[in-house]
Amino acid sequence: MSKFQKSIAIVIVILIIDQILKIWVKTHMFIGESSFYHWEFGIKQAQFYFIENKGMAFGWVLPFMSAETGKVLLSLFRLVAIGFITWYIFKMSKNNAPFGYILSLAFILAGAAGNMIDSAFYGLIFSESGRTSVEVAELFPSGGGYGKFLQGEVVDMLYFPMIEGHYPEWSPIKAGQQFIFFRPIFNIADSFVTVGVAIILIFGKRFFKELETEEKKLETKIEE
Numbered sequence: 001m002s003k004f005q006k007s008i009a010i011v012i013v014i015l016i017i018d019q020i021l022k023i024w025v026k027t028h029m030f031i032g033e034s035s036f037y038h039w040e041f042g043i044k045q046a047q048f049y050f051i052e053n054k055g056m057a058f059g060w061v062l063p064f065m066s067a068e069t070g071k072v073l074l075s076l077f078r079l080v081a082i083g084f085i086t087w088y089i090f091k092m093s094k095n096n097a098p099f100g101y102i103l104s105l106a107f108i109l110a111g112a113a114g115n116m117i118d119s120a121f122y123g124l125i126f127s128e129s130g131r132t133s134v135e136v137a138e139l140f141p142s143g144g145g146y147g148k149f150l151q152g153e154v155v156d157m158l159y160f161p162m163i164e165g166h167y168p169e170w171s172p173i174k175a176g177q178q179f180i181f182f183r184p185i186f187n188i189a190d191s192f193v194t195v196g197v198a199i200i201l202i203f204g205k206r207f208f209k210e211l212e213t214e215e216k217k218l219e220t221k222i223e224e
Contacts, residue, residue: 004093007106014110018188019117022155025050026122026137031129034159046160051185052129052153068151071119075150078116085109092211100199101207107196114189118154123147156185 001009025048034049054071089105128146129137137146147153163181167174200207 002093003097003099003102004090006099007089007093007102007109010103010106011110011113014107014188014192015114015117018110018114018192021157021188022118023139025157026126026129026155027139028136029129029157030133030136031131033133046158046162048157049159049185050129051156053156054153072150075116075119078112078119082109082112082116085112095211098207098210100203101211104196104199104203107192107199111189111191111193111196114187114192115154119152120150122152122155124149124152126152154187156187156190158187158191159185 029048029050031050031052034047085105085108089102089109092102092105122145124145124147125140126145127138127141127143129135145152160182161180163179165179167177167179169176
């Protein structure tokens, strides 16, 4: 199996895990629910906390645009990014790039594709999630989905509020207000984007040195 084939297999596995969890949360939890599992970590808890967002990773949104326009532009950006990253992984595989570099790109591709599936199709195949236990979404509802193509909302559920406290009263900003770290709620797809980018930032210099060595070896073989 080539490096490209391995990377695509990894992407598929991540997508399956990401979508299974999202579909489970969407069909078993209502928005704002956080009562399923709690894991104790030190002084605070990690938990499932179901929210939906129209924006980017961790719920970031596009400013100065209507929700619908921003959603379409974001979805188109994801499609372009998915196509480019897939092509780039194929190219780097042909150039015998380090597998660690290709793996990090595969993580980013899987994350982009995972959230793209939500944006493209969830509005078509799910009823709308509500904020009470009787308003849990249904998969393939008889009355149709809650939105149009490319207008679905991304399902987030991973919440790690590891540290909670209050800003000191003398703080120039938010004096005395509650402080929570880590506040964003995200999903598996977001996680793999973050991990992929982190790997490149930490090991990028080594990856490119190894790639440069491979290119020199190839040039030597051609000259011989």
